Each structure stands twice: as C-alpha cells, then as structure tokens.
Amino acid sequence: MSNLFKIFASIDRRVWHLLTFILVGTTLLRPIGLPLKVSPEVKKAYEVIDSLKSGDVVLINFDIAAFGWDEIKGSALSMVPHIFSKEGVKVIFFTDQDQGYIFIERTIAEIGRPMPGYDRFPWYEIHGKKYLQDYINIGFIPGFDKAIAALAQDFRGTVGRNDWYGNNIEKWLDDNGIKSAKDIDLILTLDCAGAQSYWVSYWYIPYKTRILNAMIGVSAPGSIVNYNAGMLEGIVISIRGAAEYQYLSKYYGMALVSMDAFSIIQFMLIIAILIGNIGYYGWERRQEKR
Amino acid sequence: MSSVIRSREFLLAIIIAVSFFIYFPYFIESPKPITDIESWLVSTTVVIASFAVMVSLYTMTRREVMRVTKRVKGWPYSLLMIGLAWFMIIVGVTLGKDAVAFRFCADSFILPGDATIYAILVFYMTSAAARTFKVRDLESLLLLLGAFFVLMQQAPLGEYLFPWFGPIGSWLVNNLAMAASRVFTISATLGGIVLAIRLLAGKEMAMVGLIARREKD
Known part of the structure; x- marks a missing residue:
C-alpha cells in the first residue's frame, strides 16, 4: 500500500502533461456532446x-x-x-x-x-x-x-x-x-x-x-x-x-465543441488534486514526520 | 525659463491644476468650461501614451544593447529581440501595417507565440494541481473545498452528474468571493480618492520624481 502512496506522491509532471494532451486532444477531436445549462x-x-x-x-x-x-x-x-x-x-x-x-x-x-x-x-x-x-x-x-x-x-x-x-x-x-x-x-x-x-x-x-x-x-x-x-x-x-x-x-462553433474538453480537464484537475493529497498523506507526510 | 520649468513649484502647480480639472468634474456637476478642459486633458493623455511607446522602445533598445555588449547570460536572445523589434518597426513604418511582410511576422510569429505561451498554462496547471495543492492546514482545506465546488459548478459534466454542487458553487461565487472582491474594489476606490486629495494638496510628489531629487539634494 505504501508503494502506491509513494507512486502517487512522485508522479512525474510529464505524465500529467501527457494525460492532459491526450484527454484534451481526444475530446476535441471526438466530442461527446455533454448537456449544457444556460446561465x-x-x-x-x-x-x-x-x-x-x-x-x-x-x-x-x-x-x-x-x-x-x-x-x-x-x-x-x-x-x-x-x-x-x-x-x-x-x-x-x-x-x-x-x-x-x-x-x-x-x-x-x-x-x-x-x-x-x-x-x-x-x-x-x-x-x-x-x-x-x-x-x-x-x-x-x-x-x-x-x-x-x-x-x-x-x-x-x-x-x-x-x-x-x-x-x-x-x-x-x-x-x-x-x-x-x-x-x-x-x-x-x-x-x-x-x-x-x-x-x-x-x-x-x-x-x-x-x-x-x-x-x-x-x-x-x-x-x-x-x-x-x-x-x-x-x-x-x-x-x-x-x-x-x-x-x-x-x-x-468551437466553444460548444470544446465544452467536453473543458469538462474533462476540470475533472482531471480535481483527480490530480485528490491523487496529490493521497500521496501526500500516505507517503510524503509520513516521511516528513520521520 | 528652463529653471522655472524645472522648479518644484512649477511641477507642483501643474499637478494640482491637472488633478483639479480631472477629479472635480468626475465627482461634481461642473460648468462647461471646466468639462472642456477635462476633455482636452483626457484627449492629451492619448497623445502622450503614443509617445510613451517611443520612450519604451528607446529604453528597451538601450537595455538590450548593453546586455549584448557586456555579453551577459542569454545575450543572444537580446540580440534576437532587438533585431525582431526593429525589423517590425522598420517594415511597419515604411511599408505600412497591411504590408505582406508585416502581416507575415504578426500572423506567423507574434500571434502563435503569444497564444502558445498562454495555452501551455493548462499543462502546468494540471501538474501543479497534483504537486502543490495539498491540505496542510485548515486554511488550505477551505481553499481546496471552495475550488472544488466552483470547478464542479463550472464544468457542464460536474453540473450534470452532481446537480447539488451547482448551488453551492454559485453561493460561494456570489457571496463569499463577491464580498472579498468588493472589499478590494472599495479599498482601491478609497485609495484613489485619497490620492486625488493628496495630489490636490500638493502632497504627492513621487510621480514627478521630486522625492528622489529631494533625497539627492
């Protein structure tokens, strides 16, 4: 388990960059058509x-x-x-x-x-x-x-x-x-x-x-x-x-098309924050205490 | 004559007069001659702003030439900057803003470069989200919770999957963020009014370099 925490705490920034590129690129090229509420x-x-x-x-x-x-x-x-x-x-x-x-x-x-x-x-x-x-x-x-x-x-x-x-x-x-x-x-x-x-x-x-x-x-x-x-x-x-x-x-136009990429990247931000915090509490913080 | 123009009293008189004609009609209904002078002064700033571009060009060229001559770290970039800036100026002034060479430089270098630098932010934001947004104390927990609800409200997918997050995000934006933002706006406005009073009273000397001169004296 601690290995998993260690992995979460030390994910290379280039992995995040690659994930961002793939997710944004894919959703821009193949929009899902998520519903949109007008404010x-x-x-x-x-x-x-x-x-x-x-x-x-x-x-x-x-x-x-x-x-x-x-x-x-x-x-x-x-x-x-x-x-x-x-x-x-x-x-x-x-x-x-x-x-x-x-x-x-x-x-x-x-x-x-x-x-x-x-x-x-x-x-x-x-x-x-x-x-x-x-x-x-x-x-x-x-x-x-x-x-x-x-x-x-x-x-x-x-x-x-x-x-x-x-x-x-x-x-x-x-x-x-x-x-x-x-x-x-x-x-x-x-x-x-x-x-x-x-x-x-x-x-x-x-x-x-x-x-x-x-x-x-x-x-x-x-x-x-x-x-x-x-x-x-x-x-x-x-x-x-x-x-x-x-x-x-x-x-x-493109704004409507890019809404899916917009959604995906915002979810990815949340997941990145979660993973970063799991890694921090499971590994980094323990290391700091030692 | 030059000693009069350079004197502290003369500069002070200009500051007080300009401040009066700009601030007074903005806050108080004023007769036409005063508003005419206000209009003239405001229009004059547009001309001054155009000349300011030339001043910035001069200072930029001077700074970068010094970097090149002293061979400081990264001097080739300075050389490139001077070359490109002056190329754009010469082409723009001699051939005009619609010339093919000018448009080519703008469309092929400046615009894509500018857009790329901004677009790169998304990559840094995702990696920074994982590496730096950590719950170390109560304050950072509150900050993260706020960001979470607003992100969920902004993303159409979040609003669709978890509709109850929308009102929480809206409440945060329209109440907490709004209150903080209004504090900032009101503070800046009060600061502006205080500056106006200080200018009218002749107390704000830094803007004409008088403080620096006084220290030198």
Whole structure:
C-alpha cells in the first residue's frame, strides 16, 4: 500500500502533461456532446442584443490580444453576428489593444464576405450590412484606459476624421447622429485585459450607457462584481459562456465543441488534486514526520 | 525659463491644476468650461501614451544593447529581440501595417507565440494541481473545498452528474468571493480618492520624481 502512496506522491509532471494532451486532444477531436445549462447572465446578454432596435448604435470593443483569442473567439463569433443580424442597427468596431485590429479583421472575415467588386478590408459585408453604410472600424487608439476615457469625453475628437483604413467617416457619423458618447446605445466589450471596469467608470457612470461584457476566465471576478451591481447588463464568461451564447443564438462553433474538453480537464484537475493529497498523506507526510 | 520649468513649484502647480480639472468634474456637476478642459486633458493623455511607446522602445533598445555588449547570460536572445523589434518597426513604418511582410511576422510569429505561451498554462496547471495543492492546514482545506465546488459548478459534466454542487458553487461565487472582491474594489476606490486629495494638496510628489531629487539634494 505504501508503494502506491509513494507512486502517487512522485508522479512525474510529464505524465500529467501527457494525460492532459491526450484527454484534451481526444475530446476535441471526438466530442461527446455533454448537456449544457444556460446561465441567467448569458441569457440576459442574449436578450439585450436580441432587443436592439433599428437605429441603435453599438460600439464593439476588441480588448483582445493573441493570448486570449482562442478563449474569447467563441463569444466574438456568436455575439458579433447576432448584433449584425438585427435590422437597422449600426456598428462601430474599436480596439484598445495594438493587436486588436487583427482580430477585428479575423472576426469580420469569418462571419462576413467581401462586398461585390472588392477583395480586401475594410470592404466586407456582414448579414447584408455594408462597410461605411452600416458599420465602420475606427481601429486601435493607444492609451487603453485613457483611450476609453477620451472616447467618452470627446468621441468625435478622439475618433478623428478617418477610420482605421484612412477613409473619411465624418459623413457616416453625422448621418447616424453620432456626436458624442451619449449617442452610443450599447457597448459590447470583448475582454482579455479587463477593459470593462474602464467602460463602467467612463461610460456607464456618467452616461448610463448599457454595457455587455464577454471575457476570458481570469477577468471574470471583476466582471461578476460589476454585473451583480447592475453596471453590466449581461456577461459571457470564458468558453463556457461562449458555448451557452452559441447555443442560444444558434451560431454554433468551437466553444460548444470544446465544452467536453473543458469538462474533462476540470475533472482531471480535481483527480490530480485528490491523487496529490493521497500521496501526500500516505507517503510524503509520513516521511516528513520521520 | 528652463529653471522655472524645472522648479518644484512649477511641477507642483501643474499637478494640482491637472488633478483639479480631472477629479472635480468626475465627482461634481461642473460648468462647461471646466468639462472642456477635462476633455482636452483626457484627449492629451492619448497623445502622450503614443509617445510613451517611443520612450519604451528607446529604453528597451538601450537595455538590450548593453546586455549584448557586456555579453551577459542569454545575450543572444537580446540580440534576437532587438533585431525582431526593429525589423517590425522598420517594415511597419515604411511599408505600412497591411504590408505582406508585416502581416507575415504578426500572423506567423507574434500571434502563435503569444497564444502558445498562454495555452501551455493548462499543462502546468494540471501538474501543479497534483504537486502543490495539498491540505496542510485548515486554511488550505477551505481553499481546496471552495475550488472544488466552483470547478464542479463550472464544468457542464460536474453540473450534470452532481446537480447539488451547482448551488453551492454559485453561493460561494456570489457571496463569499463577491464580498472579498468588493472589499478590494472599495479599498482601491478609497485609495484613489485619497490620492486625488493628496495630489490636490500638493502632497504627492513621487510621480514627478521630486522625492528622489529631494533625497539627492
């Protein structure tokens, strides 16, 4: 018996790495299709987007860097097309991360297609919405929290005259009545670096702008606090939330598929902790006492 | 003129004025001229942030060049870092952000590298779970129990097999974790207000390097 405890206490880390690789790989390649319960906060986020009316202006912030893209893309690829599916809704893409514009383009390329006669960005059509008619991309503004604050203080001045690609957007902004932050009806912030707290500080508190937030797992605690305080209308947490949103919106994707791997790896974590503790009490602790 | 600009009083006056125009309108309804100055100051920080990137580039290059010239351990990595950083800058500035070479470097090196480093975490987490999360005392037992219930609540399989764990996990997240998190948020906010008062009173000198200078004097 003590041999077994000794084995448990001294399992090589590479064994855990190999087990992780095999379990995640297998469940990703052959999903089991485990049942999924939709949480109230994701349902709320879905309902907010679903209730958008013609003429509403939505600002989508890509607070996304490469490290978090795989975790947040399930939310991006279901929430963004859901917004675009609402008739008459106008959209402004923005990013507070230097890599963010890459992920805006990746999202657009995934959910849209080039407009007739065009073959490059920004001339893409998403759910019938055309660039510079229904949506624009103002791209990256440096400063992170300062950029978010500056947009709230002086939206037109911070955005400037041109979009990310150098096209004049003044007419588009004028035509859609966007003069200041007060004219933005909804913000969706897809967070890898916890930008939601700045949107709350600079947009929700002074203007009561409605904010939805999808985020990677490590940013969840801050978002849950603001959601429970009523400052975020809805939150979509990590891949689990994205899977729930994909299920609700019927924009099925990798988040739903990876839910099985997500479950398996969380069970493996629990088993690893159990095995580690059995080894500790059966072998290591006894050795320490001797 | 330069002595006036470098004087402690001048820097102090700037800090007090900027603090006033930023903090005052945030907390108190203010007339338009004050909010206009606030907007201008906030917009100016975006420009300053852009220049800060150049400063960081300068300091990074200086530090890495010194490492290379002194041949400190790992100096070839410094050389690689300088080369790649300046290659990206030169290509980006001369050919533009949509140039094939720039996009190739971003798509083929930066993005996969960044994502890989983050993804590797899952392997470390599983091996760390077995090797370090050990119940040595009551506190660690409570921590582990909390983690166990939240993990069970988060995993769809856990919720399916043991539905009674879900409410326990939710209660922990929405009550205990929430209380701790709010304490942190409120403390940080109070700290921010105290900082604002100290700035307005001219007591916060560290941010302009005045404390260091005073010690030197």
